[in-house]
Amino acid sequence: xxxxxxxxxxxxxxxxxxxxxxxxxxxxxxxxxxxxxxxxxxxxxxxxxxxxxxxxxxxxxxxxxxxxxxxxxxxxxxxxxxxxxxxxxxxxxxxxxxxxxxxxxxxxxxxxxxxxxxxxxxxxxxxxxxxxxxxxxxxxxxxxxxxxxxxxxxxxxxxxxxxxxxxxxxxxxxxxxxxxxxxxxxxxxxxxxxxxxxxxxxxxxxxxxxxxxxxxxxxxxxxxxxxxxxxxxxxxxxxxxxxxxxxxxxxxxxxxxxxxxxxxxxxxxxxxxxxxxxxxxxxxxxxxxxxxxxxxxxxxxxxxxxxxxxxxxxxxxxxxxxxxxxxxxxxxxxxxxxxxxxxxxxxxxxxxxxxxxxxxxxxxxxxxxxxxxxx
Numbered sequence: 001x002x003x004x005x006x007x008x009x010x011x012x013x014x015x016x017x018x019x020x021x022x023x024x025x026x027x028x029x030x031x032x033x034x035x036x037x038x039x040x041x042x043x044x045x046x047x048x049x050x051x052x053x054x055x056x057x058x059x060x061x062x063x064x065x066x067x068x069x070x071x072x073x074x075x076x077x078x079x080x081x082x083x084x085x086x087x088x089x090x091x092x093x094x095x096x097x098x099x100x101x102x103x104x105x106x107x108x109x110x111x112x113x114x115x116x117x118x119x120x121x122x123x124x125x126x127x128x129x130x131x132x133x134x135x136x137x138x139x140x141x142x143x144x145x146x147x148x149x150x151x152x153x154x155x156x157x158x159x160x161x162x163x164x165x166x167x168x169x170x171x172x173x174x175x176x177x178x179x180x181x182x183x184x185x186x187x188x189x190x191x192x193x194x195x196x197x198x199x200x201x202x203x204x205x206x207x208x209x210x211x212x213x214x215x216x217x218x219x220x221x222x223x224x225x226x227x228x229x230x231x232x233x234x235x236x237x238x239x240x241x242x243x244x245x246x247x248x249x250x251x252x253x254x255x256x257x258x259x260x261x262x263x264x265x266x267x268x269x270x271x272x273x274x275x276x277x278x279x280x281x282x283x284x285x286x287x288x289x290x291x292x293x294x295x296x297x298x299x300x301x302x303x304x305x306x307x308x309x310x311x312x313x314x315x316x317x318x319x320x321x322x323x324x325x326x327x328x329x330x331x332x333x334x335x336x337x338x339x340x341x342x343x344x345x346x347x348x349x350x351x352x353x354x355x356x357x358x359x360x361x362x363x364x365x366x367x368x369x370x371x372x373x374x375x
Contacts, residue, residue, distance in 0.1 A: 001025075004032075006080065006127070007338030008073050008096040010116065012174025012246050013195050013300055014044050015209070019076040020334035021084055021091075024342055029155055034331055035080035043068060044209075051101045053247040062115075069099055070120030077125045089372075093128040095341025095365070096121055097333070103134075103245035105143040111135065112144040118368045126371035130341040133364040137351045142358030145243035146171075149179035149188030149355045150343075151336035156296070157181060159325050165293040168285055169322070170311075171332065172301025174199070174246055176281050179355075180289035188355040189240040191284040192233075193249040194301050197273045200251050205266045211274075214306025220271030226261050230276050240288060241357035277301070278310035285315070298322040298329035340364060 002025040009018040016038035023030045039047075046065050050057050073096055081088060098114030105112060118131035134144035152169045160167050166182040176194035180187045195210065202211045211217055233253075235244055258269065285292055294317060301307055302321050312319040322329050343350040349361030367374070 003342065004086065004091045005338040005341050006077050006091055006094045007334040007336065007341065008076065008094060009333040009337055010069075010073075010097065010099045011300075011333065012100060013199060013210075014039060014047055014174070015300065017072060017076045018330065018334040019080045020331055020338055021080055021086065022335050022338035027158065029335065029339065031327075031331055031335055033080060033084040034328075034334070035076055035083060036330070037072065037076045037079070043072070047099060047101065051246060053250050053252060066115040066117050067120065069115055070117030071124065073116050074121045074124035077121065077127070088126045088370075091127050093130055093341045093345050093370075094121060094125065095133075095337035095339075095344075096129055096131040097133065097337045098131055100245060102247050103145065103243065104247065105138055105145070105243055110138050112138060118366070122368040122370055128345075128370040128374060129368045130344050130365040131368065132366045133337070133340055133350065136362045136364050137356050137358050140351075140358040140360060140362045142351060142353070142356030143241050143243040144356065146177040146179075146188050146190060146355065147340065147351065147364070148177070148333060148336045149186060150350055150352045151339045152179040152188070153181055153186050153352070154339060155327070155335075156325075160294075166289070166291050168289045168292040168295045170281055170295060170297045170299075172277070172281070172297065172299040172304075172307070173333075175244060175249070176277060176299075176301065177243075178281065178284055178289065180285075180292065182291065186352055186354065187240065187288060188352065189284075189288075190243040192235055192244060192280045193273075193277055194299070195277070195304070196246050196249055197254050198270060198277070200254065201266070201270055201273055210300075211270065211304065214274055214304045216267060217270045217274040218306050220265065220267035220269070222275045223261065223264050223268050223272045226257075226264060226269070226272045227275055227279065229260060230257055230272070231279065236280055236283070241355060243356075274304070274307055275310060278307055278314060282311055282314035293317055295319045296322045296325065298327070298332040300330070302329040
């Protein structure tokens with residue numbers, strides 16, 4: 001018997017909300033429909049304000065944004081259902097990632113905080129909502145991230161014969177992460193910055209939210225000394241498991257590094273930041289997944305043609321979009337949180353301990369019942 005779930009994703013790029021309507025029929029996973037809701041400039045700025053490392057946050061503003069995001073997530077779900085001509089009663093549950101405003105798994109008091117009130121999502125959609133996926137893994141000694149490798153294993157493990165070839169899935173959002181899958185091994189971790197520093201730099205200099213197709217980066221010349229200084233950051237040398245966020249690879253982090261290079265032009269810096277993302281992804285694959293036969297790329301970074309060219313030129317095996325294997329690169333994470341919601345509703349764990357470092361598998365997330373309870 002098939003089941004319907006909705007997955008909601010709002011990532012560190014702060015571009016908007018991805019909502020995917022996903023059908024599960026035993027082991028078959030099918031995306032039936034998708035809805036993208038861009039963030040307004042106002043809500044994007046508000047999220048950035050409360051996500052700054054070391055920023056003082058007024059609880060009134062925090063609570064207001066939590067509520068606003070809850071309403072936006074609910075509206076995205078209701079719009080998706082209306083477009084799909086599917087009643088809310090047909091959907092078993094919603095899996096909401098929420099909006100990460102701080103991820104600090106390495107602190108003595110480790111935590112990861114996502115907002116977008118799930119009570120509001122459950123109330124406005126009348127559908128059981130599962131949220132706050134990361135903190136149970138952290139409570140079990142893990143990083144709370146990345147969580148998508150378990151989904152990657154479930155989906156791409158069916159698309160590829162892992163007894164014959166090993167694959168690496170690269171997700172490039174604000175932060176980049178990889179999943180390596182072979183017949184007897186699955187690992188995953190955050191490689192470091194994805195789009196976040198490039199987005200910050202072009203917004204600061206050209207007042208654009210992102211570098212479309214990497215066009216601006218292509219006008220610059222990579223500064224080898226700058227690249228060397230950026231890659232000396234301790235994060236890149238950490239053993240796995242590891243995860244990170246925008247609060248680490250922040251505008252402050254970048255400005256501190258750039259202070260050593262006052263004569264570097266703005267477009268040369270953008271070119272170097274694009275090279276940094278490509279290098280740290282490919283370095284991670286070469287170090288931790290050297291037997292990769294094929295790399296698949298998903299996430300917003302897939303649309304940066306220049307970045308993908310840089311990654312491909314650093315690899316000695318095929319590099320493809322997940323679209324070539326039937327999964328739109330923009331849809332993967334929303335599908336993943338629908339899958340994670342289904343895991344929770346079926347009393348199944350959602351974390352891979354070798355990925356997050358948790359002491360044992362755990363059922364993830366808090367459950368917020370819909371109008372008809374958990375039936």
